[in-house]
Amino acid sequence: MKKIIATVVLTAALLAGGGVAANADTPTAAAPAAVTPQGACPGGVVRYKASDSSKTFTQASGANSAVTGQGGVTLSISRSTTFTVSGTFTSTTGVTVSAGLAAIKEDIGVSVGVSHSGTSTSSGSWTVPSNWSYGRLEIGSLKHRGTVQKYIENTQCALNASGSAAIYNVPETGWTFVHVNAS
Amino acid sequence: MKIQRAHKPLMMAVLGVIGVTALGGCSASQTDRPTPSVSAAVDPLVQIKDPSNDLYTDAANHPVLHVQGTGSRSYTLKSLPAGTTRVTFYVSCSPSSRFVVAMGKNFSGPCGHVVANSGGIPVDAATAPTVTITLPKTTSFWLVGIPSTT
Secondary structure, eight states, rough: OOOHHHHHHHHHHHHHHHHHHHTTTTTOOOOOGGGGTTTOOSSSEEEEEEEEEEEEEEEOSSSEEEEEEEETTTEEEEEOEEEEOOOOEEEESSSHHHHHHHHHHHHTTTOSSSSEEEOOOOOOOEEOOOOOOEEEEEEEEEEEEEEEEOOOOOOSSSSEEEEEEEEEEEEEEEEEEEEEEEE | OHHHHHHHHHHHHHHHHHHHHHHHHHHHHHHHHOOOOOOOOHHHHHTTOOSSSEEEEEGGGSSSEEEEEEEEHHHHHOOTTOOOOOEEEEEESSSSSSEEEEEEEEEEEEOOSSSOOOEEEEETTSSEEEEEOOOOOOOOEEEEEEEEEO
């Protein structure tokens, strides 16, 4: 009987505590065992950091990725054509391709792939400026070049590099049109 | 030695089969040599008239030019609709090469058996609307011109 009463009291206390926390919308205190000194980290946490060194336009492979015209001519590229821009990601034992691409998305803010292939949602229709002798419309992707380094966070929250950095030269997963003065 | 003697007829037979096969292969490859497949150029109007295609245009029912040929050719546009300011050209050509379409000004692109791009050339009222397509003499093509007033 004592056991049953104790259980009921404990359950009520837990429910009441949860209700208060939910109503006040304040974070609940962590269990004593999970509390760490202020400024300290659990240690052993793996983090990846991507650093872009350059971003350049790369024309898609295949002849259909460009069309040329004189000033005043309106050029367009069919959206039905499948284009491809290839890249490279040299992974290391510490940085896999998937971890590296995720780090680029988080740190650089763009979605990339080792290769980008597909059709465009736009024809990029463009009229060559009349003061240009020739202009060229090209479709391709912005290619990012840089490195991804693996770090391990210690208990003092300092990041220590682990292994060698992976090297990437990868296209964004979107299409870009550029206008080239081909005079 | 005994083993070699025992296998001699068998080896001769195997060598004979190999020889016959090799000769047969040579003979077959000379007579049945596959020719490289080249897709014929497809009429661009097929795409331009298809509402599901991104090249679709209402004006496809009234082309001012719709011709098929081989090599370089010239055509005169006899009757452009009133108010025409531009003619957009669509080219399909085969085999792989590079075309140039000129009507005063020009545009150029790669040959594809289906249309992969277009060029809208402004109409110059002062000159006769003659269209020239330049291609290698063995390259076949389809050329379509669609007028517009914008």
